[in-house]
Amino acid sequence: MRRTVDTFGVANRMARRGGNRAGNGGPDPEPGTHGVTRRLFLDGGLKASIAAGVAGRLSILDLIAAPPASGGAAARAAAARAYDGEMIEESYGIAHRLRDGSLTIPTLQPEGPLHDAIVLGGGVSGLMAAWDLARGGLDDVVLYEKEHYIGGNARAGHANGTDYSAATWSLVRPKTPFLTRLFQDLDMITGFEADGTPKIRPELVGHGEDSNMLIDGVWYPDATTGADPKRAYDRMPLPEKDRHDLTAFYEEMHGWAKRKGRDGRPAFAMPVEEGSRDADLLALDRITMAEYVRRQGWGTRAFRHVDDWSSSTIGGGIEDVSAYAFWSFNSLGQGGEDIMLPGGNAWVAQRMADKVGRDRIRQGLTAVRVVNEGSEARVTFIDPFTERFSMRRARAVVIACPKHITGRMVPEMGSEDRRTWRDLRYGALLMGAASVKHTPVLKGSKIGWYNWGNGKLMQGFLVADYNSDRWRKGDASRPNVLCLWAPLDGRATRADLLEQPWSHWADRLADDLEFMVPGIHRDLTRLDVYVWGHHMVIPYPGLLTGEARGRMTRPLGRITFAHSDRHGMPSFELATHAGHLAAREAIQIVRSGS
Numbered sequence: 001m002r003r004t005v006d007t008f009g010v011a012n013r014m015a016r017r018g019g020n021r022a023g024n025g026g027p028d029p030e031p032g033t034h035g036v037t038r039r040l041f042l043d044g045g046l047k048a049s050i051a052a053g054v055a056g057r058l059s060i061l062d063l064i065a066a067p068p069a070s071g072g073a074a075a076r077a078a079a080a081r082a083y084d085g086e087m088i089e090e091s092y093g094i095a096h097r098l099r100d101g102s103l104t105i106p107t108l109q110p111e112g113p114l115h116d117a118i119v120l121g122g123g124v125s126g127l128m129a130a131w132d133l134a135r136g137g138l139d140d141v142v143l144y145e146k147e148h149y150i151g152g153n154a155r156a157g158h159a160n161g162t163d164y165s166a167a168t169w170s171l172v173r174p175k176t177p178f179l180t181r182l183f184q185d186l187d188m189i190t191g192f193e194a195d196g197t198p199k200i201r202p203e204l205v206g207h208g209e210d211s212n213m214l215i216d217g218v219w220y221p222d223a224t225t226g227a228d229p230k231r232a233y234d235r236m237p238l239p240e241k242d243r244h245d246l247t248a249f250y251e252e253m254h255g256w257a258k259r260k261g262r263d264g265r266p267a268f269a270m271p272v273e274e275g276s277r278d279a280d281l282l283a284l285d286r287i288t289m290a291e292y293v294r295r296q297g298w299g300t301r302a303f304r305h306v307d308d309w310s311s312s313t314i315g316g317g318i319e320d321v322s323a324y325a326f327w328s329f330n331s332l333g334q335g336g337e338d339i340m341l342p343g344g345n346a347w348v349a350q351r352m353a354d355k356v357g358r359d360r361i362r363q364g365l366t367a368v369r370v371v372n373e374g375s376e377a378r379v380t381f382i383d384p385f386t387e388r389f390s391m392r393r394a395r396a397v398v399i400a401c402p403k404h405i406t407g408r409m410v411p412e413m414g415s416e417d418r419r420t421w422r423d424l425r426y427g428a429l430l431m432g433a434a435s436v437k438h439t440p441v442l443k444g445s446k447i448g449w450y451n452w453g454n455g456k457l458m459q460g461f462l463v464a465d466y467n468s469d470r471w472r473k474g475d476a477s478r479p480n481v482l483c484l485w486a487p488l489d490g491r492a493t494r495a496d497l498l499e500q501p502w503s504h505w506a507d508r509l510a511d512d513l514e515f516m517v518p519g520i521h522r523d524l525t526r527l528d529v530y531v532w533g534h535h536m537v538i539p540y541p542g543l544l545t546g547e548a549r550g551r552m553t554r555p556l557g558r559i560t561f562a563h564s565d566r567h568g569m570p571s572f573e574l575a576t577h578a579g580h581l582a583a584r585e586a587i588q589i590v591r592s593g594s
């Protein structure tokens with residue numbers, strides 16, 4: 001049953017991100033009290049589900065005092081570990097040496113031709129930039145990616161006969177001309193409704209049964225199915241105060257999506273510069289979301305719920321994220337709505353790579369230095385395996401790498417007005433890809449795209465082949481991959497990620513999975529653990545409406561800057577838009593010949 005789009009004419013969205021307060025120096029919060037998955041209804045429908053976090057919290061709050069009844073936690077998983085797997089992470093080695101100043105970069109002469117443009121970084125932002133540079137008329141465009149795969153956070157995985165995404169999973173529905181055109185160019189739109197709303201190819205939209213939550217050992221279709229958060233709350237054994245606060249939270253979310261400023265512009269827009277300049281709205285960027293919640297008088301449960309919302313959508317908890325960022329990002333559905341691509345956002349990254357042209361893409365070389373040199377910009381690369389350095393040159397260079405790396409590659413980023421890149425902070429997350437012999441049967445509900453149970457480390461799991469014929473027509477007990485979603489969010493630190501072996505994380509994830517689906521350990525054949533150490537920029541107060549971001553990312557000689565962090569927040573729309581802007585700037589630089 002399609003509950004949101006078909007029944008209510010609204011889209012739902014699923015949160016799928018993580019933060020790491022501990023990793024950012026904050027205190028470890030109470031164990032087990034973080035991590036909620038939730039949904040948001042847009043466009044005239046009720047705004048969100050509440051059920052997930054609240055009901056799960058009810059359950060988990062009661063449970064954190066003691067391990068699951070079957071007991072044994074890691075010991076049990078370790079004892080029963082009959083599966084294999086690996087820790088899979090980005091190659092951080094060179095970046096860490098750049099950071100520590102322990103990488104000696106030799107003086108070189110450029111090799112090869114003077115390209116029109118070089119793009120650094122093969123995430124969706126860099127892919128967008130390369131594509132736009134080529135169709136903007138530059139013939140000789142080359143994209144360099146440090147990894148041996150393309151897509152960045154939209155990295156593709158494959159196991160048990162199904163594709164999956166190692167991180168990003170869903171897209172926002174286009175509400176801007178930019179995103180509408182991009183979706184058209186990617187052949188994702190079949191036409192338009194009378195009111196101009198794009199019709200997305202049905203096979204790219206979730207088909208129903210897309211979300212469940214676990215309450216005291218039983219799974220329930222979450223509040224999106226009913227589409228009415230109040231009704232969902234009514235099903236839950238919550239104190240009146242909590243129902244009231246949480247309902248108020250979702251009503252706020254709904255309200256913000258429609259609100260306008262006194263200048264008549266939408267309260268929020270993407271990118272944020274296109275939203276209202278009403279001083280009262282901008283003032284929200286001077287307080288944290290935590291302060292906003294306190295001012296509403298919402299109680300502890302709502303506070304935690306909003307905190308979880310924040311860390312799983314926008315990379316940071318509410319003590320870190322500004323109220324402006326929280327409402328703009330979430331009320332506009334930036335985290336992704338019900339466009340759940342086959343195999344996640346890796347699907348779209350691969351199509352973008354095809355548009356760029358695979359012959360333009362070079363993988364496995366890390367850029368370590370970018371400098372302006374007269375009428376060209378020069379890039380020094382290192383091959384991490386051979387440690388061989390080389391230098392290439394172009395009339396313009398687009399850097400689509402996160403600023404914590406970019407800042408260390410570009411000596412001119414040390415200037416007074418640019419070195420604010422050092423203030424940027426990024427969240428961290430683990431994603432486990434669990435190969436299972438059979439797609440699990442859940443107690444109480446049909447398995448959904450996302451099934452969240454709020455374990456000790458992991459929030460819940462996605463089913464990899466959700467948007468595929470395997471799901472639609474296949475054997476219900478087919479082998480599958482469950483994608484285990486674990487924002488660190490104070491449950492572990494970045495240092496833990498570097499120090500602890502695969503078995504440590506695999507045991508914890510497997511134990512959580514066993515808690516959510518008893519008996520599944522017998523079906524586990526493999527559990528790969530993907531580490532995302534600095535994956536989402538955290539929009540702290542002032543980042544979005546202050547001037548530092550613009551100063552930091554404006555063109556620097558022949559260098560322009562992409563990546564989602566250019567817009568101060570992490571989403572597909574903002575990443576691709578940043579790539580589009582940086583390409584436009586680069587084309588202008590090349591054309592002006594200056």
Ligand SMILES: Cc1cc2nc3c(=O)[nH]c(=O)nc-3n(C[C@H](O)[C@H](O)[C@H](O)COP(=O)(O)OP(=O)(O)OC[C@H]3O[C@@H](n4cnc5c(N)ncnc54)[C@H](O)[C@@H]3O)c2cc1C
Nearest residue numbers: 121123124125146152153167168169170367535564571572
């Ligand atoms: C776990 C997770 C889940 C997410 N889920 C969603 C979602 O469902 N929907 C959504 O809209 N957004 C989601 N996001 C946000 C996501 O970050 C953006 O949507 C988008 O994928 C970011 O793309 P990007 O190109 O800006 O950055 P990245 O994906 O970070 O790409 C940067 C690229 O630069 C490369 N690089 C870095 N340094 C160098 C160097 N020195 N030389 C060469 N190459 C280099 C990297 O390897 C990487 O490929 C999620 C993010 C994460 C981490």
